[in-house]
Amino acid sequence: MNDAPYALELRKVTKRFGDIVAVDGIDLQVPQGEFFSLLGPSGCGKTTTLRMIAGFEEPTEGTLLLAGKEGNEIPPFRRNTNLVFQSYALFPHMTVFENVAFGPRRARLPEPEVRERVMAALETVRMAGLAERLPRSLSGGQRQRVALARALVNRPAVLLLDEPLGALDLKLRKEMQLELKRIQREVGICFVYVTHDQEEAMTMSDRLAVMNEGRIEQIGTPEEVYHRPATRFVAEFIGEANILEATVDRVEDGSPVQVSIEDGTTTTVASCNEADCEVGSRVLVVLRPEHLQLHRSRPEDLPATEGRVAEVIFQGSVIRFVVERLAGGTLTVLDTTATPHRAAPGDGVWVSWLPEWAHVVSSSDL
């Protein structure tokens, strides 16, 4: 099992419900021990993907490999995967202990071992003290932990989690995010985590896949996805993005290195996901708000665009400027409140950026 290259692999997997294409030919590979997230807006096919991995839906097309073996038709009860449901789905007539013992007992483990494993799993999620309680007497966070223990106790090769923190309040959510990450490191198994919250995915994942309308737009580490988004959708879904239309001026190795923005400013760009670009093709420059700077006058040695401050929003540790460009559209600039600012609404300003942070994506999905 450990010599299988991936704990989980999907090859061109498609799922259709009648005319609806819920999942559209996705490819992904998750190595052993990775915390992998599926991130995307509502209805993009995250749950459907997870349910195919768990065995509750069969792919219409494509192949699913579990630990290197084809698994399209393995029924859920014979898969080495476990699913944590958003609604927790704890058995209401069983105590916490019985809930967690359900899996090991189905595996016909001897009762002393069941006991030992259950208590260890409850220990991991810090619920050992409440083993004899019924689910209805637990708080949301506690139920969440029991649901996790009930899945973990079976030592699955892949643990699937469908928005497991969705029902918790913000504070508990943040707590559980770190807790889940700790548990994942401790047990060392592969987690596939579904969420529509990009911050959550960034916080916890080793790698993540950004999904949109049944397709995967990009797979990468949180840094890669943030700094080098593959598409405009990814750029705007993950964090905040300022998008400028531009034309390619110079190409090296099939990748644009200099572009000119429609107001005439030229800028070199550091990274690009547009492989076959020609001089003259239209592209989009992605600039993160925290990589922009405000100036009173045109800066000498930096690419910059001119505008007028529309709004100044103080947000505690950061301050946000909304700048209306003279060439049309707005830019958001984030700065720390530590730097002294004199810009006020109505001021004419120049917004500059460091070329090494400028990133180009295709304008085809405009």
Next chain:
Amino acid sequence: MASISTIHAGTGTPGPRVFHLGSTLRRRLATTLRSAFLLFVGFVLFGPVIILAAFSLNDSIILGFPFKGVTLSWYVEAVNEPDIWSSLRASLQVAVIVTPICLLLGLTSAIALTRFRFRLRGPVTAFVALPLVIPWLIIGVGSLLFFSATGMKLSLLTVGISHVVIAFPLVTVLLSAQLYRLDPHLHEAALDLGATEPETIRLVVLPLLVPTLAASAIFVFSWSFNNFIVSFFTAGFENTFPIWVFSTLRRARDLPMVNAISTLISAVQVTVVMAAWQVLRRAMDKRGQDIREIVAGS
């Protein structure tokens, strides 16, 4: 009431004292009316039973006032009447056999109708629910025609068969409602944790249905035991208890005895059903469930 008071308070001109008095009066009137209504409903519901019980103690053969004095002789006569015992035994026999069959049919049909999607699900659902809306008289006559057409001899067996036909849809409906209310993910969670389909039913679905099953058993049993119309058409020469009561009513001389035994049986039934309900509630309490879930959902 509250909204009326508010309007008064708003118009303001009458002093707050007057307003207060008026509202108290109105509230008292409402309370009185409500009590009167409840009393009336109670009287209509329980009046006949109470009168029955009262006359079963009357030392007279005539069911009418004035009361002649208290006696237990009718009870003694009833207890010594062999026909009563044989008809009671017949009714018990039928109910005891009909109940588990109805539970089994109701359970399997409810699971099939709620869990599986098949092409004829709509029509099948309607068909199963049909006996609930067809008048019993029609079902009784229909059963009689059916049994005589197929040449089946009328007996307790035919009574039982018709009872099953009428009673199991009620179980199906009760159980389906409960199954619909269960989180569908419970079923999937069990499968995900390694339970096979049968194990899932046995370990997760059934335990969650136990309260509803128990309630259904109480309903079906007492319904079968008390049924007259359908039994009347399908019993042939057999006597169930309600049939015996009906046939004996024609002899005026035996009326007080029928009164006595009916009172007795009613008392026993009420006691048994209430006891069963209590036992059920205790058991559910222990499992962390609330008996109200059966009726009101969780």
